[in-house]
Amino acid sequence: MCGIVGAVAERNITAILLEGLKRLEYRGYDSAGVAVLDNSGELHRLRRSGKVAELEQAQQQEQLTGRLGIAHTRWATHGAPCERNAHPHFSGDDLAVVHNGIIENHEALRKQLKALGYVFVSDTDTEVIVHLLRHKLDEFGDLTVALKAAAKELHGAYGLAVVSAKQPDRLLAARSGSPLVIGLGMGENFLASDQLALRQVTDRFMYLEEGDIAEIRRDSVQIWDANGQPVARESVQYHEGAEAADKGEYRHFMLKEIHEQPKVVQRTLEGRLGDHQVLVQAFGPEAAELFAKVRNVQIVACGTSYHAGMVARYWLEELAGIPCQVEVASEFRYRKVVVQPDTLFVTISQSGETADSLAALRNAKARTDKEGRYLASLAICNVGISSLVRESDLTLLTQAGPEIGVASTKAFTTQLVGLLLLTLALGQVRGTLAPALEAELIDELRRLPTRLGEALAMDTTVEKISEHFAEKHHTLFLGRGAQYPVAMEGALKLKEISYIHAEAYPAGELKHGPLALVDADMPVVTVAPNNELLEKLKSNLQEVRARGGELIVFADREAGIENGEGTFIVSMPHIHDVLAPILYTLPLQLLSYYVAVLRGTDVDQPRNLAKSVTVE
Ligand code: F6R
Numbered sequence: 338m339c340g341i342v343g344a345v346a347e348r349n350i351t352a353i354l355l356e357g358l359k360r361l362e363y364r365g366y367d368s369a370g371v372a373v374l375d376n377s378g379e380l381h382r383l384r385r386s387g388k389v390a391e392l393e394q395a396q397q398q399e400q401l402t403g404r405l406g407i408a409h410t411r412w413a414t415h416g417a418p419c420e421r422n423a424h425p426h427f428s429g430d431d432l433a434v435v436h437n438g439i440i441e442n443h444e445a446l447r448k449q450l451k452a453l454g455y456v457f458v459s460d461t462d463t464e465v466i467v468h469l470l471r472h473k474l475d476e477f478g479d480l481t482v483a484l485k486a487a488a489k490e491l492h493g494a495y496g497l498a499v500v501s502a503k504q505p506d507r508l509l510a511a512r513s514g515s516p517l518v519i520g521l522g523m524g525e526n527f528l529a530s531d532q533l534a535l536r537q538v539t540d541r542f543m544y545l546e547e548g549d550i551a552e553i554r555r556d557s558v559q560i561w562d563a564n565g566q567p568v569a570r571e572s573v574q575y576h577e578g579a580e581a582a583d584k585g586e587y588r589h590f591m592l593k594e595i596h597e598q599p600k601v602v603q604r605t606l607e608g609r610l611g612d613h614q615v616l617v618q619a620f621g622p623e624a625a626e627l628f629a630k631v632r633n634v635q636i637v638a639c640g641t642s643y644h645a646g647m648v649a650r651y652w653l654e655e656l657a658g659i660p661c662q663v664e665v666a667s668e669f670r671y672r673k674v675v676v677q678p679d680t681l682f683v684t685i686s687q688s689g690e691t692a693d694s695l696a697a698l699r700n701a702k703a704r705t706d707k708e709g710r711y712l713a714s715l716a717i718c719n720v721g722i723s724s725l726v727r728e729s730d731l732t733l734l735t736q737a738g739p740e741i742g743v744a745s746t747k748a749f750t751t752q753l754v755g756l757l758l759l760t761l762a763l764g765q766v767r768g769t770l771a772p773a774l775e776a777e778l779i780d781e782l783r784r785l786p787t788r789l790g791e792a793l794a795m796d797t798t799v800e801k802i803s804e805h806f807a808e809k810h811h812t813l814f815l816g817r818g819a820q821y822p823v824a825m826e827g828a829l830k831l832k833e834i835s836y837i838h839a840e841a842y843p844a845g846e847l848k849h850g851p852l853a854l855v856d857a858d859m860p861v862v863t864v865a866p867n868n869e870l871l872e873k874l875k876s877n878l879q880e881v882r883a884r885g886g887e888l889i890v891f892a893d894r895e896a897g898i899e900n901g902e903g904t905f906i907v908s909m910p911h912i913h914d915v916l917a918p919i920l921y922t923l924p925l926q927l928l929s930y931y932v933a934v935l936r937g938t939d940v941d942q943p944r945n946l947a948k949s950v951t952v953e
Contacts, residue, residue, distance in 0.1 A: 339366065339424075339437040339951075340410040341517065342534050343498040345508045345555050346525030351401050353527070354408035357534035358389045362942065366410035367418035371396070372425040372433040372500065373406035380431055380502045384423040405505055407498040407528075409435035412947050415443070416460025426464045428455070428471035431502035436463040437530055438494035438515040439952050446490065466497065480504045481552045484511060485565065488550060494692075494951070498528055508553045512545040515951060516690060516724070519543040519551060519558055521572055526553045532575055533739060543570045544722055589940045591742035591834070595926050596793055598747050599786040602919075604736035605751045606758075606782055613776035615761040620715065621731045627713050628766040633680035634661040635711070637669045637697045639950070641745040641829060642685040642752060645717075647822035648918045649756035656774070656915070657764035666693035667953075670700055676709035681763075683715045685756070687740055687748035688949040689723020696953075698728060717755045719748050733759065742941045743948045744833045746926050749826060750789075753919045757782070781913040785920075791910040792923040798907055799924050802889055803931035805860055805905070806837060813851060813886075814841040814925075815863045815877065817870040819918045824864060827925030834933040834943045844877040855886040862928070866909070866917035867893035878904075891924050 340361030344350035354371050369392045370384035381401050385391040389410065409424035416422040425433040440446070443462035446469060451457065455468040469490060473483035480501050494514030500507075510517050510528050520527035520535035520542055528551075529535045532542050545551060548563020549570070562568040587593035609619040617625045634653055636646035646663040653661040660677070666684075670693055682701045686694050704710050716729035719737050726732045735751035761778060764770025806812065812831060816824035821843045828839035842851050844863070855861065861881045865874050875898065881888055882903060892898045894908040912920045933940045 339412050339530070340534065341407070341435050341437055341496055341498050341528065341530040342409075343407040343435075343500070343508045343510070343528035343553070344525070345405050345506075345553055346522070347404060347555060348525070349402045350404060350406050351396065353538055354406050355389065355393055355396060356537055357529055358392070358408050358410050360534045360536070361410055361529075361531060362389060366412045366947070368411045368413075368420065368423035369409065370411070370423045370425055370435075371401070371406060371408040372427075373401045373403035374500060374502055374505055375401070375403045378502055378505060380427075380433055380500070382425055382427065382433065384420050384425075386419050386423060405500055405508060407433060407435050407500050407508070414439055414952050415462045422459045422461050424463060426459060426461065426467045428467040432467060432471055432474065433500050434463060434467040434470065435498045436466055437496040437951070438513075440465060440491055440495065441493035442491070462493075466491065466495070470499065474501070474503075480507065480509060481550070484509050485550055485561065488513070496530055506554055510545060510551040510553060512549050513547060516722075517545045519545065519553060521558070525555055526558060528553060536575075540575050541572055542575055543572045545570065588934075589742065589930070591744055591746060591930055591940050594740055594742050594747045595923065595930065597738070598750050598923065599789040599793070601737045601747050601751055602754055602789060603786040605754045606785075607736070609758055610779055610782065613772065613779055614765055615758050615775070615779070617762045617766055619758065620733055620762060624731055624762070625766055627681075627731070628763050630679050630712055631659065631681045631763055631767065633677040634659055634683055634763075635676075635680050636661065636663040636683045636685065637666045637694060637701075638685040639666050639691050639693055641749050641826060642687060642691075642694075644822045644826040644829070645749055645752035645756060646683070646685050647825070648753055648819050649760065651819035652757060652760040652915065653763070656770055657760050657767065658769040659763055659767070666691070666697040670697040676704065676711060678709070679712050681713060681715060682711040683717065683759070684725055684729065685717045685752050686723070686725050687719045687737070687745055687752075689716065689718040689720040689725035690949050690951050691725075692951050692953050695724055695728070698725060702728070715759070717752055717759070719751070740948075743943055743946050744830055744929070750919050750922055753922075754782070754785075757915070778913070778915060781916050785916060788910055788912050788916075788920055789923060792920055793927075795907060795924060796927055799927040800931045802905060802907065803928055803935055805887065805889065806831075806835070806928075806932040807935040809837060809858060809860055811854070811859050812837060812839045813854070813859060813861045814839060815844040815847065815861060815874075816841070817844045817874050818868070820864045820866065820921060823918045823921050823925065824862070826922060827862060827864070827929070830926055830929035831932060833946060834929055834938060834940050835936050836938060836944075837932065844874050847877050847880055852880060852884065855881055855884040857885045857887065860887045860889055862925070863888065863890045864921040864925070865890050865892040865896050865898060866914060866921060867896045867911065868914040868917070871896055891921055
């Protein structure tokens with residue numbers, strides 16, 4: 338989604354700002370801009386719709402230089418993606434603002450400001466911020482005081498960076514609902530919406546908290562909290578992620594991230610497995626006591642993370658004997674829900690900043706006793722400093738490392754691992770999971786990274802299979818039991834990055850409608866581990882073949898499904914049925930990747946999508 342970079346230094350900072358924007362490209366955006374204060378005290382701006390590369394090209398001609406500046410990648414929410422709406426937004430020629438988030442009272446503010454004579458030149462909600470700030474600046478004379486006053490009138494979510502030609506010694510920042518981090522240098526300081534943007538200049542960071550306003554100068558940082566009180570925020574050294582911003586030998590981040598899965602699954606398991614049991618304290622010191630009380634689980638998430646939740650429902654009910662409901666956050670947050678007693682509220686998110694998931698968590702926490710409270714909240718999340726983690730009672734961090742490809746891959750499989758650990762922990766504490774089965778699954782989990790490596794070794798086989806899809810417009814994905822959400826995830830991956838229409842069905846539903854679509858132009862992808870549903874699945878596959886449909890089946894090598902006319906089998910390593918959803922996800926990721934490459938799409942940044950959906 339939108340990205341912010343800012344800098345105040347003794348040296349020229351334009352290249353630093355542009356490099357920062359490039360590092361944020363993975364979040365998705367549709368225009369980019371930069372504003373720099375030159376050495377004669379004039380504020381200059383460059384904006385382009387499209388990619389940062391176009392902004393860089395413009396910079397080569399314009400050669401903006403300066404020691405104070407802000408930059409932005411915009412993902413349109415108010416107003417079309419065009420240069421006029423791109424940030425930075427100005428009030429006069431000496432005050433500039435970039436903004437992530439949404440100002441909910443922008444219409445009322447716009448009306449007030451227009452009545453005061455301010456002229457608006459964009460359709461954005463951001464422009465009200467810069468004019469409001471100008472208004473306060475005229476009243477108070479000091480930029481920091483003006484920002485504190487303006488912030489009080491803004492409703493909604495924002496991360497802001499502000500510069501003024503009148504006060505060229507400082508870069509200002511304000512955080513409310515959109516993350517911001519200060520990068521600390523030697524005689525220079527930086528600002529960004531994600532520390533990844535600043536890894537080129539520093540490894541020391543200070544994270545702003547909700548309601549913070551910061552005045553960042555070359556040699557000092559001053560922060561005020563939501564109550565206007567001066568606060569010190571801890572500075573931390575960040576080692577993770579340096580390698581993540583680099584594709585290494587891979588053609589795309591997505592392929593790199595698919596191949597990282599054995600390693601990151603291993604990392605997610607580290608420190609969490611005892612000899613024969615899950616270490617329940619991995620979920621936090623109070624987890625054991627809390628888990629003993631859990632009688633229900635409510636899972637809420639979006640997109641790929643929601644699919645992980647759907648797999649977990651099969652595990653929680655079958656292995657831990659706990660009723661489980663799973664729902665997409667955008668629906669859940671607006672629904673009147675009846676809370677069953679002793680329900681654990683679980684959110685799953687790669688970023689931990691997804692607006693709908695965060696709102697669902699906040700609603701869940703705000704419930705009163707009369708409405709029925711949740712027992713506690715647990716976040717399964719990949720970002721330790723995210724809002725979701727900070728606002729949940731318990732956390733299990735997935736250790737996928739930064740995920741750059743917009744289409745989620747390694748985050749999903751590590752979420753599944755986290756959810757299986759949760760299932761085992763709940764079953765263990767509540768005494769509903771036989772210790773022998775838990776021990777067996779712990780052994781299987783230890784072997785999982787090796788199994789995943791074996792699945793990835795089928796890379797070239799899957800690449801060959803992808804040729805079947807290059808010219809197709811529609812596909813069906815089938816699975817039964819816990820493989821049904823895996824089929825959903827496979828279909829989501831294919832549509833996201835290859836733009837082929839893909840739908841997933843539980844295989845048993847085929848004859849209740851979708852079979853009407855099946856013909857020679859509709860490949861049907863199926864995941865078929867060797868379990869008690871295999872025979873039923875085989876009959877479903879016959880139904881497809883009888884209608885001339887082409888079958889691509891990822892099947893256990895002992896499943897007894899043979900290659901034949903119109904049936905292409907990819908033989909999978911044998912795995913315990915409980916862990917099969919994790920293993921069978923990998924070839925589906927590879928399939929969508931290779932189909933997208935064949936179709937020449939922008940694999941890492943598919944059209945219209947953003948990495949982190951921080952607005953509703
Ligand atoms: C799909 C994808 C999205 C995300 C969804 C939730 O490949 O990445 O569907 O899964 O936007 O994001 P997080 O997990 O960050 O809450």
